Amino acid sequence: MPGPALAAALRATTPEILRAADAYDALVIGAGAAGGLAALLLTEAGLRVLVLEAGPLRPLIGSRLRRWEPGALEVLRQRQPIQSCCYVWSVDPESFVDDLDCPYVAPPGRPFIWLRSRQVGGRMVVPGHGQQYYRLAPDDFSCADGLSPPWPLRTAELDPWYGLVERRLGLVGMRDNVPWLPDSELSYVLSPTPAEAALQLVIAGRWLGARPVLGRFAAPFDALEAAALTGRLLIRTGAIAREIEVDGSGHVRGALWIDQQNHSEERARAPLVFLCASALESTRLLLLSRSTRSPDGLGASSGTLGHYLMDHVMVSAQGWGPPLSQTAPHTAGRCLYLARFDARELPAPRPGRGFSVQLYQTPAGGGRSHFHAASFAEMLPRPENRVTLDPKLRDAWGIPVLRIECAHGDSEFVRAREQITALQELAELAGVTLTAISKVPAPPGLAIHETGTARMGGDPANSVVDPHNQCWEARGLYVTDGASFPSQGSYNPTLTILALTARACDHALRTARSNNGNTMSCAANL
Secondary structure, eight states: OOOHHHHHHHHHOOHHHHHOTTSOSEEEEOOSHHHHHHHHHHHHTTOOEEEEESSOOOOOHHHHOOOOOHHHHHHHHHHOTTGGGSTTGGGOGGGSOOTTTSOOBOOTTOOOOOOOOOSTTGGGGSTTOOOBOOOOOHHHHSOTTOSSOOOSSOHHHHHHHHHHHHHHHTOEEOOOOBTTBOOOOOSEEOOOOHHHHHHHHHHHHHOTTOOOEEOOBOOOOOHHHHHHTTTOEEEEESEEEEEEEEOTTSBEEEEEEEETTTOOEEEEEOSOEEEOSOHHHHHHHHHHOOOSSSTTOTTGGGSOTTBOOBOOEEEEEEEEEOOOSSOOOOOTTOOEEETTGGGTTSSSOOSSOOEEEEEEEEEEETTEEEEEEEEEEOOOOOTTSEEEEEEEEEOTTSOEEEEEEOOOOHHHHHHHHHHHHHHHHHHHHTTOEEEEEOSSOOOTTTTSOOBOSSOBOSOTTSOSBOTTSBBTTSBTEEEOSGGGOSOOOSSOSHHHHHHHHHHHHHHHHHHOOOTTSOOOOSGGGO
């Protein structure tokens, strides 16, 4: 169940309070990782915040998991043909949306597997989430090959915000001093088990440039409970955002939303809005927000809104290996991590793009271990990979749905073959007999790392949001989820999403007009 403070905030968010003109100062759309952090930082700075979440509040993971009978799963699968593609769907199918109520369109022969979780906590609280957190490296912000635009900020600008988030998460791992994998601020430093140390040693001995480290991970952070403890949080579940509203001067003024229970249309007024609904949901909402000032959608004047969709190129392998001795207790997220494993034969990676590997080995009984490895590589931002509003199909609440056009290019298929070879070499080195290995990359979307479609930039002519994640066409509107990424890098995007959110909160607070004329900031958290 929710913590006591969050439960109280839910009870306090009555229809009368929602319609009161002065009940809150800021609006956050989406209660996942980014939305939760935005709500926390804004409430800590003294603002009264309303969070709108399309899904419900559900019990904690441990108290809601149950054994699903095969017949019940098959009934659910009929309503979740897309969501059931997720490897953990059968563990907790209710974490995922109903595909019949929440459809989308993809062209024949070009599948995009859009895995969606409408619930407080978002996909971060889906059982089995990887819980991996890594900083992007300098090459990820500005790649020398010119195939993606440079980010409109320097690595050092994000470092203090990375640190703030890492401390809040209580990140665990090791201090590795790997130049192409920037170190993080850790709350607890791990030591490898004998089994992990042995595998690290054999990998480092086989490849000159391989630097296997322990993965950096953390359990989901209950930011909304912490925000509720400030006494300044309101939260409404079952609230489906329909449109962002902007006044005649180009300043955001709130959002229209639909009450999921009775389908009534409501309005939330606020001079500050954080859009954190997930990459594609946020872009969908921008596309839906049309006016005489923005006839093709809010932020569409640059021609980039909806374009440059990316998801990591993913391949995987699993099999059986020799027994393990003295292993660590099973902890979600614990693994060996191999950054820039594409450059394993070199002393150090050359500037450019590469791929990483997450390697898991767990005891399996019967004198053997289970081996699972997943490799992620960067998808290039290409304009033809895009989302648009479908002209005909609507969801259960009458809202136009997305048409998603996304496919791997030749460079991604070449990289995927390199990734598959790397996983085969790792399995052989570890004495593993593979029972399954990818032959081609997984369809886009299945890596669950989608980014792009509302990218940031230094010029409104070629980007949707500015260097602080504020929409060029709507002052006071910040888009801080994965939609804002100009390029992807090969590392899990969650930590960077959170760092961008923290930085955007600070910018919004510093520029906000308060009643007493003072500025506010998140600097006290640094």
